[in-house]
Amino acid sequence: MTDPPPSESPAAADDLLRLGPSEVLEIALLRVPGLSTSHIANLHAAAVDLPHRVGALKKAMSDITGA
Amino acid sequence: MRERVTSIEVTAFRGVPGSLQLDFARGRSTMLFGENGTGKSTIADALEWYFTGRLDFLSHEGRKHAIRNLGAKGSLTTKVVIVTDGRLGGEVQHPDSPPQAAIEAGQNTPFLLRGRTLADFVDKRKAEKWKYLSDLLGLRAVDQLRLDLQTAMNDLKKALMATQQELRQRESMLTQFEVAPTEVDVLKAIRTRCAAVDFPTPETFQAAVSPTWAKQMYPGSESSETAHRVAAVRASLPALQATPNRAPIDRWNAALDTSDASSQLRLSLYSTAQEYVESISPTDTCPLCGQGIKSDELADRIRLVIGGLADAAKRIQSAQEPAAMTFEVLKQMAGAARAAVSQAAGLSIVLEAPPSGTPIEEAEERLRRHSQIAWPPLSAYIQELEVWTAGAILILDAAAPVPASERDRSILDLGLLISAAREWTRARSEETRAKAAADIATAVFTEYQEAQAKHLERILERISSRVGYLYTKLHPNERLSEAKIVRSADKGLELSINFHGTDQSPPHGVLSESHLNSLAIALFLAMAEAFNSELGFIVLDDVVNSFDADHRGQLAQVLVEDFANRQLLVFTHDALFYDRIRRYSSGWGFLELTSWSYAEGPRLALYETSALLAKAEASLSDDRIGAAQKGRRALEELLQEVCEGLGGRVAFRRGVKNDRREIGELIPAVRSLLKSGDSAAYKVTGELLTGIEADVATVFNVEAHASATSASGAEISTALRRVSALEGVWTCSSCNTRVWHSGSSDSWQCRCGAHGFPGRLDIGIFTDTL
Numbered sequence: 024m025t026d027p028p029p030s031e032s033p034a035a036a037d038d039l040l041r042l043g044p045s046e047v048l049e050i051a052l053l054r055v056p057g058l059s060t061s062h063i064a065n066l067h068a069a070a071v072d073l074p075h076r077v078g079a080l081k082k083a084m085s086d087i088t089g090a
Numbered sequence: 091m092r093e094r095v096t097s098i099e100v101t102a103f104r105g106v107p108g109s110l111q112l113d114f115a116r117g118r119s120t121m122l123f124g125e126n127g128t129g130k131s132t133i134a135d136a137l138e139w140y141f142t143g144r145l146d147f148l149s150h151e152g153r154k155h156a157i158r159n160l161g162a163k164g165s166l167t168t169k170v171v172i173v174t175d176g177r178l179g180g181e182v183q184h185p186d187s188p189p190q191a192a193i194e195a196g197q198n199t200p201f202l203l204r205g206r207t208l209a210d211f212v213d214k215r216k217a218e219k220w221k222y223l224s225d226l227l228g229l230r231a232v233d234q235l236r237l238d239l240q241t242a243m244n245d246l247k248k249a250l251m252a253t254q255q256e257l258r259q260r261e262s263m264l265t266q267f268e269v270a271p272t273e274v275d276v277l278k279a280i281r282t283r284c285a286a287v288d289f290p291t292p293e294t295f296q297a298a299v300s301p302t303w304a305k306q307m308y309p310g311s312e313s314s315e316t317a318h319r320v321a322a323v324r325a326s327l328p329a330l331q332a333t334p335n336r337a338p339i340d341r342w343n344a345a346l347d348t349s350d351a352s353s354q355l356r357l358s359l360y361s362t363a364q365e366y367v368e369s370i371s372p373t374d375t376c377p378l379c380g381q382g383i384k385s386d387e388l389a390d391r392i393r394l395v396i397g398g399l400a401d402a403a404k405r406i407q408s409a410q411e412p413a414a415m416t417f418e419v420l421k422q423m424a425g426a427a428r429a430a431v432s433q434a435a436g437l438s439i440v441l442e443a444p445p446s447g448t449p450i451e452e453a454e455e456r457l458r459r460h461s462q463i464a465w466p467p468l469s470a471y472i473q474e475l476e477v478w479t480a481g482a483i484l485i486l487d488a489a490a491p492v493p494a495s496e497r498d499r500s501i502l503d504l505g506l507l508i509s510a511a512r513e514w515t516r517a518r519s520e521e522t523r524a525k526a527a528a529d530i531a532t533a534v535f536t537e538y539q540e541a542q543a544k545h546l547e548r549i550l551e552r553i554s555s556r557v558g559y560l561y562t563k564l565h566p567n568e569r570l571s572e573a574k575i576v577r578s579a580d581k582g583l584e585l586s587i588n589f590h591g592t593d594q595s596p597p598h599g600v601l602s603e604s605h606l607n608s609l610a611i612a613l614f615l616a617m618a619e620a621f622n623s624e625l626g627f628i629v630l631d632d633v634v635n636s637f638d639a640d641h642r643g644q645l646a647q648v649l650v651e652d653f654a655n656r657q658l659l660v661f662t663h664d665a666l667f668y669d670r671i672r673r674y675s676s677g678w679g680f681l682e683l684t685s686w687s688y689a690e691g692p693r694l695a696l697y698e699t700s701a702l703l704a705k706a707e708a709s710l711s712d713d714r715i716g717a718a719q720k721g722r723r724a725l726e727e728l729l730q731e732v733c734e735g736l737g738g739r740v741a742f743r744r745g746v747k748n749d750r751r752e753i754g755e756l757i758p759a760v761r762s763l764l765k766s767g768d769s770a771a772y773k774v775t776g777e778l779l780t781g782i783e784a785d786v787a788t789v790f791n792v793e794a795h796a797s798a799t800s801a802s803g804a805e806i807s808t809a810l811r812r813v814s815a816l817e818g819v820w821t822c823s824s825c826n827t828r829v830w831h832s833g834s835s836d837s838w839q840c841r842c843g844a845h846g847f848p849g850r851l852d853i854g855i856f857t858d859t860l
Contacts, residue, residue, distance in 0.1 A: 041227055041623065043547050044235035051537035066534065070235060079243040084534070085527045
């Protein structure tokens with residue numbers, strides 16, 4: 024008879040190390056002053072709008088200022 | 091959940107002509123021992139193939155046929171079957187691809203380290219190390235968003251420059267009325283002019299520039315409307331006072347004169363190659379030289395070179411952007427001139443065609459191609475535009491209707507001032523909005539860049555911390571410390587180690603080959619631990635070749651103590667390393683490959699009594715017949731093992747090898763061994779063997795009498811316990827090795843020496859059990 028394998032150590036699972044673009048953007052946007060929740064949501068939506076991302080980002084940023 | 095491998099079966103694959111199954115019971119760590127050439131790496135290959143879809147060793151041209159075993163029978167399909175404790179298990183057959191879920195879990199995941207590629211990462215160039223980490227972490231996608239944010243920011247900055255240019259133009263129009271561009275001054279000037287012609291004066295600036303108020307106040311006549319339209323055309327002419335200067339162009343040219351220039355040229359070349367390779371259909375040959383290489387691999391190599399040139403590119407880019415802005419301004423001026431010609435034509439006023447914008451286009455192209463840009467053609471263009479604008483002003487002024495009286499002239503002047511103020515207000519508003527958008531874009535880009543840098547910093551710190559710990563544990567009492575990964579320029583990584591108080595990066599100058607290999611192992615283990623989000627196992631294939639005895643022991647200790655929460659599959663031909671792992675570990679499985687032949691492939695020296703008993707117990711509740719079959723097989727394994735281990739005498743039978751002996755022949759042989767070698771044990775186990783013989787005839791006799799269908803779970807369980815107890819007789823309860831672990835037929839003993847044969851069997855636990 025063999026012992027069951029030990030359970031995973033919670034410290035070993037550090038998924039923070041594998042951040043994708045969306046997660047890094049989230050961290051960044053929270054530090055930009057003056058952005059509301061809806062602004063952040065719009066910028067997120069623009070960031071995943073491939074392949075029109077640059078245009079979508081420009082529009083979202085212009086919309087924030089009402090331009 | 092990180093999945094463990096519970097068993098693997100390979101068929102007609104690499105070194106296995108038939109079929110070979112290895113059982114890693116319930117996903118425990120397992121050591122596979124075997125001399126060179128006994129087939130260990132075939133198992134590592136099978137795991138690599140299943141979880142990545144390829145064998146790196148065979149990826150070179152002309153080696154792919156080696157996936158299938160050359161001696162395999164034609165009827166056998168080359169395949170690997172993996173069983174895990176989760177969803178990633180399955181089967182891959184050559185030449186098909188493995189299950190997508192397995193590929194996704196295994197690709198870009200460090201789970202396999204081989205001795206032959208041990209120093210690969212350590213020896214990689216900085217940019218290659220960066221690429222490896224980048225692929226591992228998906229940093230390319232993170233960086234692509236940074237580049238897109240940068241492009242958006244630059245575009246919005248260009249748009250801001252355009253609005254600023256227009257604002258300056260509108261401000262210059264106000265100065266023609268000798269009015270400073272402030273709301274107070276403009277309102278004051280309008281009120282003065284209104285009073286001069288007895289018009290009601292506006293109360294506020296907003297009222298003064300409101301179209302409604304102006305219309306009421308200033309109904310206008312046909313001639314004054316024409317005068318306004320002419321004035322509008324005049325106002326739209328290029329604002330020459332905001333003409334760009336040569337400084338950005340000089341800076342660009344100076345940047346190209348630096349050592350970055352050659353890198354920049356290469357970057358330009360590789361960028362063009364990248365565009366081309368990414369635009370064509372996948373191919374197996376280089377489209378430029380015809381050499382055999384897959385297009386995705388070629389694209390990877392190009393990206394690698396481009397990454398290495400990134401620093402130079404960054405410096406060049408910082409000089410490139412202001413030059414690009416200069417051209418934007420010039421293009422806007424040229425566009426204003428063309429628009430003025432068109433608007434004048436609408437008033438039946440003929441303006442000459444403005445100077446050709448060719449010098450701007452040529453300069454832009456040179457900028458795009460990273461070439462030097464000559465200022466004189468641009469300067470000449472600006473002078474021509476100045477001359478053209480002066481001529482256009484003369485023509486427009488001459489074409490404007492002349493007011494009938496001095497009062498009409500004053501009214502016209504008032505109207506033109508209000509019109510200029512309105513345009514200035516609009517331009518100012520647009521500039522404000524554009525500035526806010528550009529500021530937001532800059533803030534988002536800056537914060538993103540910072541978050542990205544911190545993200546990477548955290549990764550490097552985390553890995554470095556673990557690498558440092560593992561390396562120090564592998565090399566205690568040596569004056570080497572702080573092994574870590576450090577950033578090298580923008581897109582490079584390097585290893586560093588503190589050697590007698592000084593950081594050495596790269597560490598090759600101060601580390602021996604075996605120390606470098608230790609560093610590679612520490613790095614691999616740290617990465618595997620940090621980044622294997624789905625795979626709970628780590629494969630180490632012959633990684634201790636360059637280690638001396640002490641360091642093999644240190645590594646064994648590290649593996650057992652620091653990776654208890656992972657499934658380690660350690661393959662080695664090193665007896666000392668194998669022995670150390672056995673000594674330090676508990677709960678590990680041990681398999682041994684004794685030999686390899688062309689016809690049969692690897693031969694496994696393995697008796698599976700414990701594993702079979704575990705399986706029998708596990709299937710008791712829902713498959714009693716299966717449990718009984720496994721119990722019988724476990725007993726047979728045990729009896730064979732005892733006979734082989736202690737030289738039990740069994741009757742000779744022509745044509746039948748010893749390992750085909752059946753239980754009925756083996757039990758008397760074991761009785762005989764006990765009787766002759768340990769009378770005390772024989773006395774105690776007599777009843778046990780009698781019970782087992784009865785089990786063989788009833789509970790375990792599934793095929794002959796199908797009695798197991800009527801045997802209860804409790805009866806089968808009791809029979810299994812009897813087999814387990816018999817196994818205990820031959821196993822030391824202290825060191826968990828068989829009593830014939832070492833010695834000779836005169837005096838066998840277990841590893842720790844507490845028990846042996848003849849005369850010293852471990853029957854304490856046995857008597858407790860029954």
